[in-house]
Amino acid sequence: MTTLKITTKGQVTLKQSLLKHLGVGPGQKVEVDKLPEGRVVVKAARQDGTISNFIGCLSQQATRPLTIDKINEVAAQGWAEEN
Numbered sequence: 001m002t003t004l005k006i007t008t009k010g011q012v013t014l015k016q017s018l019l020k021h022l023g024v025g026p027g028q029k030v031e032v033d034k035l036p037e038g039r040v041v042v043k044a045a046r047q048d049g050t051i052s053n054f055i056g057c058l059s060q061q062a063t064r065p066l067t068i069d070k071i072n073e074v075a076a077q078g079w080a081e082e083n
Contacts, residue, residue, distance in 0.1 A: 014042075 004012040014022075014030075022044045024030060029045035066074075 018042075 002015060002018060004014070006012055019025065022030060022042070024044045030042050031045045033041045033043075035041060
């Protein structure tokens with residue numbers, strides 16, 4: 001079991017080991033469901049990208065061409081599915 005500290009703003013930070021277990025990283029989202037008896041369930045949020053979003057982002061006018069790394073990042077965001 002992992003213990004997390006609550007900040008004065010009522011926020012918690014998930015440790016890297018938990019984020020890795022969820023399969024999420026910076027910029028991605030998690031869902032939290034409330035359960036009875038004061039419990040919660042945290043899981044990776046399902047991505048809702050479409051092929052239209054993916055194709056549309058590649059056709060945008062840019063001052064310079066996208067790098068292969070940027071194209072891979074866009075593809076991963078648009079096609080990420082819940083495992």
